[in-house]
Amino acid sequence: MISFSVTALVFGVVFLAELPDKTALAGLVLGTRYRASYVFAGVAAAFALHVALAVAAGSVLTLLPQQIVHALTGVLFLGGAAVLLMKKDEDEEEIRRPENQSFWKVSGAGFMLILVAEFGDLTQIMTANLAARYDDPLSVGLGAVLALWAVAGLGIVGGRALMKRVPLKLITQIAAVLMTGLGVWSLWEAVTG
Numbered sequence: 001m002i003s004f005s006v007t008a009l010v011f012g013v014v015f016l017a018e019l020p021d022k023t024a025l026a027g028l029v030l031g032t033r034y035r036a037s038y039v040f041a042g043v044a045a046a047f048a049l050h051v052a053l054a055v056a057a058g059s060v061l062t063l064l065p066q067q068i069v070h071a072l073t074g075v076l077f078l079g080g081a082a083v084l085l086m087k088k089d090e091d092e093e094e095i096r097r098p099e100n101q102s103f104w105k106v107s108g109a110g111f112m113l114i115l116v117a118e119f120g121d122l123t124q125i126m127t128a129n130l131a132a133r134y135d136d137p138l139s140v141g142l143g144a145v146l147a148l149w150a151v152a153g154l155g156i157v158g159g160r161a162l163m164k165r166v167p168l169k170l171i172t173q174i175a176a177v178l179m180t181g182l183g184v185w186s187l188w189e190a191v192t193g
Helices: 004-018 022-033 036-061 066-086 103-118 122-134 137-165 168-192
Strands: none
Touching (some): 004 122, 004 168, 022 036, 022 103, 036 137, 066 122, 122 137, 122 168
16 A cells, blocks of 8 residues: 555655756756657666665665664765755766667666666665655655656756756755754654654
């Protein structure tokens, strides 16, 4: 059974954390050069793989005593908030152009770019933390993958317009505040639990 509240919370946190990330920019660049649906197919597949790995890692953490899980996720959320706040603005990375515009070349380029760039990324670590925190892998996985797909879609088809209207710094600060709140909440539960 899927918990709507857990899915919505995970979606919000992961969405805000991923917006200022380099992969949103990479999706935007790929989307301006190639057919958007081909780019999205590759990017979406890579994100689905990353979420599956993160949820599996987070599910293993649930085997530990709850107080340790709460303390560990609290510290990791606070660390993630610090990383977001200390992060420098990222420049547009040069992305290699596949030799032709075929589905497999374009989606393969998008898949490989995201697979490499996102491995061990903040949102993957956050997803593992959320899976451990809520012990609801399906809801966490669904929320995380939908958030990552939404950011990828925004980046591919409309990222420039969004970034002109909403300052990247504000998005980063909101994500950091949410992560700090989750971190403090988890630490509180570790101490009082």
